[in-house]
Amino acid sequence: MDCRRRVPGVFALAGALLLYVLLALWVRRHPQSSCELALLRRLQTSIPPKIGHVLRWVSWLGFPPQSVLLPSAVIAAFWWRGQRTVALQLLSTWTASTVSFVTKRLIRRPRPNHPSIIVPVTQPRDASYPSGHVVTYTAFWLAALTAVAERVPWAWVRGLLLACAGLLVATVGLSRMYLGHHWLTDVLGGYLLGGSWYGLVRLLRCAGERAESCEA
Incomplete structure (x- = not known):
């Protein structure tokens, strides 16, 4: 990938991060929105119970203790197998959760708490913006499943892993709203941060591979 082909990617990532910041500022000034309510x-009343049950399970990966134990295990497995570059890249994508944590502390948006909102799973106590689940799924789990898929020799397994990655990313935002844990803007902010962080890590990886090939 030459520099000219990387320029649009850099602008896209910068634009996504800028939108993330602007959305955070808007959310801080408008923590409660009648439209979002x-x-x-x-959304909660229109989703059938069976689909809602599935959506509850979609969020499972993002709750402690598995939200810490499973990513740690994946990173450790790659490190133990000698694929330390991949392990470090996955660790880099996981740091998006740190940015999410800092943003939550700064914005301090309350979770949805209107009496008409159904909360079938105990609501987390931290701030609402952005959705940490969405950030982690879009950054870390997308990168992890993609990394595993790239190393599997069977095409059907690769396709299955990539489909699972796409399905998780696509449904986690809906899941967080269905459970009454997040507003729509929390979810959008999570996708902006997680997606841009994932893209940034991949961009840096491509740049590093390009530099190594030039030196060789």
């Missing part, structure tokens, strides 16, 4: 209520 109406959307959240409509």
Whole structure:
């Protein structure tokens, strides 16, 4: 990948991060939105119970203790197998959760707490913006499943892993809203941060591989 082909990617990542910051500022000034409340209520009442049960399981990876233990185990497994570059790259994607934590501390947006909102799973006590689940799934788990898929010799398994990665990323935002844990803007902020962080790590990886090939 030459420099000219990387330029659009750099601008796209910078734009996503800028939107993330602007959305955070908007959320700080408008922590409660009647439009988002109406959307959240409509979503919760329109999803069938069976699909809702599946959505509850979608969020499972993002709750402690598995939210810490499983990523640590994946990184350790790659390190133990001698693929330390991959392990460090996955660790880099996981640091997006640190940015999410800092943002939560700065913005301090309350979780949805209207009496009409259904909360079937105990609501986390931290701040609402951004959705940490969405950040972690879009950054770390997308990178982890992609890394495993790239090293599997069977095409059907690769396709299955990539499909699982895409499905997790696509449904986690819906899951967080269905459980009444997040507003729509929390989810959007999570996708902006997680997606840009994932893209940044991949961009740096490609740049490093390009530099190594030039030196060789």
